[in-house]
Amino acid sequence: MQKLNWDDFRVAHIVAKAGSLAKAAALLQCNHTTVLRHINRLEEALNVKLFIRHQRGYKLTDAGVIMSEVLPEIDSQFLSLEDKLQSIQQDFSGKIRITTVTSYSALLAPALQAFRRQYPKVRVELLATDEVIPAQSGAVHVALRAGPKPQDPDIIVRHVASITMAYYASQSYVDEFGLPNDVSQMNEHQWLMPDKSKHHIPFINEVIKRLCNDSVVYSSNQFLDIQSAVLCGMGIGPVSELEASKHKHLVKLNSSDLFATDFVGSLWYTYHKDLKDNAKVKALYEFFLNHTRHLSA
Template identity: 30%
Template sequence: MTGSSVKDWNNLHYALAVAKAGTLSGAALELEVSHSTVLRRIDALEKALQTRLFIRHPRGYVPTEAGQMLMGAAENMQDQLDLLVGKMQGVEETLQGSLVITTVNTLIPLLMPMIRGFQRDNPQVRIELVADRRHLRLEHGEAHIGIRPGAKPTEPDYVVQPGISLNSALYASAEYLRECGPFNGLDALAGHRFIGPTEAYDFIPSLHWITRQVPDEQIVLRCNEFSGFEDAARCGVGIAALNQWCAEARSGLQRLIEPPPEWCTNLWLVTHRDMHRTRKVQLFLRWIKQELARLSPEIGKLV
């Protein structure tokens, strides 16, 4: 066999799932991916082999003669892989090695006590925490677990679980309020300065409101990092939209409005399908869910 799609063993894994399930939807359910992902993988494999592996019927997929030959070989490979995995499970049970977690910089103060608690119970696991606005590619092994705010990730091979919905509001320092006077509501913006993002954040409702509703001339400072909003507000630069837990964890900022329900930002726990069921990943996911559930309702609520 030649071609990059043939060398991608995942494509063969998908074909075997279709052969066993008899339908794309059945294979997609088994593999925890989308219907379109399964179809794309099968098409890529058939194109690379230059032969048809399945006969498409209205009620499902039936392997051709070539497909039956390939599925037989694939089943042998799967048996050998299952045997290897069984031998390796003893190594996995020791919970040794590193666990790479990626998130955004502003969430680190919230997550760090939870990570410390997990490490206290599992000292042999080395945590690597990567703070990056860029979504690391879990399918390329850049991280094991992503903790992401905003819109629900839609990558086809990702397992996405809800975490918590974080409350947000507007905040300013006492120094700023002495200088500019009280803030009287979202429809009374005149005379106030604001801190905004350098680019549109449609997936963060509070920042989307600032981008859409605050006149450009009243945005006196723009930042490309969430932590910069808080620092600027504490220094009296202007009013910032901040997560409630972040703004109120330390003194120096006053909440100007009650958190609007529509400003809640969802937090998602993201893993790749191939790593999702490993013991280290499952242990950490259970731990982080329990810790998020213990947070004060003022910070947020479970999604």
């Protein structure tokens, strides 16, 4: 048997996910001939067919299915090994992989910029997703999670910031339409509200149940979209206090207890306990903490 090459396995896995050489080549930023060379070399070394070539792309054989099921776990183990070895060296180079919910990804940029300015040899990879990526998967080093404190015994959890929200409108909206002085005037205004997936949040539910359908002129399943609509003057909507502090043209509604600032959870900096001595992970936490303190001051 020829010597196996891990890069060949990695390329084969990407082809399996992409379904074609062209798509895999685009992901790998190389040409399809290079991808094909990896596939041919791996199949020759194993003496096993992993793919069936057809006009619509590459389909997995039974052997290919087994490969595709097992490789993610092996890849995770390699990433974990890389992290442990780099933790021993304690230098500030290489990658740091971060995940957070989509609504907060943009909020991290200033802290990451400051971190990169101090540690220019570190490359940041950010994955914004509403899915929880298990720390033990090795896919990321750090996760910033919003909501209740995570209870996973295998992760270290550190508090970054309390998440409070309030209702805001841009100054341009206020200049044109004013603001409601009490509950009776709510339906005289244009509201930007989360869709039904967020109506269970008390802060949202107390307002939405008092609004007519016609008063809600814009809705989204993401708070980030609502925020963008508020910033451009489309209407009144919920915005986090941290984000609002960056935009001086936002006007906060505070004429009623209904619109008072409400605590909706916290932002948590989490990482696997195996990374407790990782210099990059520990340093990055301080940047996030200092940045959110500056915004809330």
